Amino acid sequence: MVSSLFRPRGLAALALACSLSSASAEISLLPPLDLSSPALTFRLQPESSNERGVVHVTLQQGERARDVAAAYGVGAAELGVDPDRPQPAGAVLRVPLRSGPQARRLPPGVQVYRARAGDTLEKIARRFQMSSLALVSANLERQSLDDLSIGEEIFVPSMSQGLVVRLKDGQDLLQLSRYYGADVVEVARVNAINSPTEVGVGDYVLLPGVQATRHMNELLERRERAQENERRREALARYERYVAYQKGVERRRLQAKYEAQARFERYQRWLRSPERVALQEKYDRQARYQQDLARRAQEKAAALAQAENEKAVTSELQDSALRTPTGVLRRAAFHGGDVSWPMRNFRLTSRFGERDIEFHQQFFHGGIDLAAPYGTPIYAATAGVIHQSGHGDYGLNVWVGSGNAMLIYGHMSRTAVTSGQRVERGQLLGYVGCTGVCTGPHLHFEVRIDNTPVDPIGLLP
Ligand SMILES: [Zn+2]
Missing domain, CATH: 3.10.350.10 (LysM domain)
Incomplete structure (x- = not known):
């Protein structure tokens, strides 16, 4: 084996390397520009004849696979050993060289x-x-x-x-x-070319x-242009978003205006509609009817008061067996059976016909008010049938039909019966409250005989 050890110097060396490359040669190279580490020597060998595209490199003391890979321009990982660990001297590395149309040679390092x-x-x-x-x-x-x-x-x-x-x-x-x-020559040396x-x-x-x-400089200019274009694109996009926003605002404004106009026109049409005219007439009729009712109730109360006065005068002269405490009504007028007090403990705060509170000054007081703590149970004063249980004239109220009388229990906080239900005397109807026109928790207890309010006191034991 011909052995030659030299460092290439100038074109002559390159030519010499060229002439030697066909024979088996051992060429020493300095790792390019790395002056800090000691000179490394690699024997660049021609491809072996029995395995094309592969050379076998025998390592010397302290050589790393990475340096071999760099010298041959192949990836360090392709050598199959740890590229950074020194291999024992004499170890043979199999270096696959790239070949074929995709082959490319990278400079060492x-x-x-x-x-x-x-x-x-x-x-x-x-x-x-x-x-x-x-x-x-x-x-x-x-x-x-x-x-x-x-x-x-x-x-x-x-x-x-x-x-x-x-x-x-x-x-x-x-x-x-x-x-x-x-x-x-420097180019040849740096590229490890023989x-x-x-x-x-x-x-x-x-x-x-x-x-x-x-x-x-071209790349920097290109970047500057790209950034400028990007800025322009962003500004344009912002402007377009703004225009779209403004269009949306204007569209919503017009929409609201059209809708308001349409609502107004619908209202105008409704004002002139036969339904609305009919409704107005119905309201007017109701108002007249209610005024009429109130007037008749007042007249009746006045007549009753008159009768009471007359009776009081005559009763002084009569046997008092059938006389009621108020003298308004005789028990015999009621055909509904026994009557009992609707509560066990209470305070009578307003009598029949009294005008003690503002509400009773405007409207004839058609019943008696029995004050009791909120939630006190209210019992049926007579047996009967529930005509109404819910909100009505006296807040939350219960109407019980009994014989020729209607008994009204008003201002309840809660009712315990439902319409249509039959109740016995003493059965729970509901609880004291202050619903409707009310100044404190009480039961408004009213009895109407043949649709005329009478003093319940006259019926009670
Ligand atoms: Zn009352």
Whole structure:
């Protein structure tokens, strides 16, 4: 085996490397630009004949798989060992070289970073402690500083910084180096190239020290334009939202106006409608009827008072067996059976016909008021049938028909019977309250015989 150990110097060395590349050769290379670590020596070997696309590399003391991977321009993970752990000297690494139409050669030290959510070129540059310009120079195909899709490949030069260029048809290393004013030997060294034929169309080469200043400025300008467009789009969208809002406000205002007008017209039509005229007439009739009722009740009360006076005078002269305490009514006039007091404990606060409170001054007091604590039970004074149980003339009231009489229990807080029900004398009807026109909890107890209010006292024991 012919063994040769040298560092390439200038074109002559490149030519020599070229002539040697067909034979088995051991070539020593410095890791590009990394002056802090000791020189590493790799034996770049031609592909073995029995397995195409693969070279076997024998490691020396202290060498890491990562350095081998960088030297051959393959991913560190492709070597199948921990890339950062020193392997024992003499270990043989199997290095798969890319081949086929998709094959591409990356310069040594150029790592592939896969973009994550939210990445920009600037963020990635910061993460690898390099300038945005250096990162842009390594990624000339990027057309934007932003808008990286997740998983997109970004080249990160970890050893030597410069322009990373993909060779196009008709381009070669010498031509590119000359065009960008880069030293071709330095280019060969940084790219670990022994022969110009090692790189071809589609391969990437690093031109050390060259910066893509113009491309960077273009990207910055492009971003500025994009941001300006975005600002304009936002302003336009805001304006359109405002116009739509104003249209909505105007539409709602007109709608409200039309609705108010329509309501007014409906009301006007209703005022002239036969239903409304009929209703008005009905109200008027009711009002006249009620006025008439009140007038008749007053007349009747006056007549009763007159009769009472006359009776009082005559009764003085008569046997008092059939005389009632008030003298208004004889028991014989009622055909409804026995009558008892509707409550056990109470205070008589207003008598029949009295005008003691404001309400009774306006309307003839047709019954007696029995005051008792709120909730005191009220019992049926006579047996009978419930004609009404609910809200009516005397707040929450119960009307019990009994013989030729109607007994009214008013101002209850709660009733205990329902209309149509039959009750016995002494049965619970409800409880004392103060519903309706009322100044304190009491029972308004009224008896009407043949539709005429009479003094209940005359019937009670
Ligand atoms: Zn009363």
